[in-house]
Amino acid sequence: MSFRNKVLMYGLGTLTVLAIVAGSVYAAKPGKCPPVRDYRLDRNHFIGVVYAAWMERMDAAVRDYKTGKIFYIMPTGNQWEIDNMKRHAIESGVPEDRLIEPTNSSKNTAGNVSSVFSTIRERGLPTDIRHYSSDEHLPRIQKNVDELNADSENDDGYLRVEDGYNNRLYGIPGIREWAACVRDR
Numbered sequence: 001m002s003f004r005n006k007v008l009m010y011g012l013g014t015l016t017v018l019a020i021v022a023g024s025v026y027a028a029k030p031g032k033c034p035p036v037r038d039y040r041l042d043r044n045h046f047i048g049v050v051y052a053a054w055m056e057r058m059d060a061a062v063r064d065y066k067t068g069k070i071f072y073i074m075p076t077g078n079q080w081e082i083d084n085m086k087r088h089a090i091e092s093g094v095p096e097d098r099l100i101e102p103t104n105s106s107k108n109t110a111g112n113v114s115s116v117f118s119t120i121r122e123r124g125l126p127t128d129i130r131h132y133s134s135d136e137h138l139p140r141i142q143k144n145v146d147e148l149n150a151d152s153e154n155d156d157g158y159l160r161v162e163d164g165y166n167n168r169l170y171g172i173p174g175i176r177e178w179a180a181c182v183r184d185r
Contacts (some may be wrong), residue, residue: 010094045130053081
């Protein structure tokens with residue numbers, strides 16, 4: 001390949017990447033997840049839902065279980081994540097009968113939220129939930145809960161957990177959640 005063709009290919013590739021990033025940012029603006037309205041952590045909740053296999057999130061739920069702020073814990077994610085979080089909770093002192101396994105495992109936030117509420121409906125449990133996730137991820141969880149009209153009493157709690165979640169995609173801060181909110185809309 002000649003030098004001229006290499007430069008042309010590099011230039012076209014760079015322009016394509018810039019167009020995709022600019023288009024994503026532009027498209028994401030109307031679909032950006034709203035900030036979490038209110039954390040609603042001033043009271044107890046029936047179920048603590050832990051999103052994905054971040055053990056810091058599970059540790060926060062276990063701590064709240066032990067202090068009586070939640071009565072059951074439901075881990076979400078793919079089956080491997082669910083199994084690991086259940087094992088971690090049991091090793092941390094949570095009885096196995098206090099862990100609720102969702103009906104379906106999922107690979108994304110919208111699927112996790114949907115699975116949580118279908119499990120709750122199937123088992124006839126209260127929809128009084130405390131959601132455990134990172135600060136960047138909670139708005140998308142709340143957006144999905146709102147879209148399902150699952151928080152009808154507006155009493156869900158959203159607990160920010162400091163974990164290793166990295167809200168970057170290709171080194172661009174914030175773009176991962178923007179892209180996910182656009183995809184989910």
